[in-house]
Amino acid sequence: MMIIEAIGQNAGTVWQLLNAQSDAVSVTFIKQSTGLKDSEVYAAIGWLAREGKIFFAEKDGKTVLSLTPINIYF
Secondary structure (H helix, E strand, O other): OOOHHHHHHHHHHHHHHHHOOOOOEOHHHHHHHHOOOHHHHHHHHHHHHHOOOEEEEEEOOEEEEEEOOHHHHO
């Protein structure tokens, strides 16, 4: 069972990975790059989504993620 602290740490790991990318990436890329389990990745994505820190888009028929542009709300 995951605890809130672990989910928060995993969210930080995913955020750092996304911050280092120049383009949006797939969930598969996130899993391979971080070594996190499926449930850990999805919980981290949920955490970041709830905080408004990630952006979802479609690329070649697949969902990809990136950090939310700073000016998205303006």
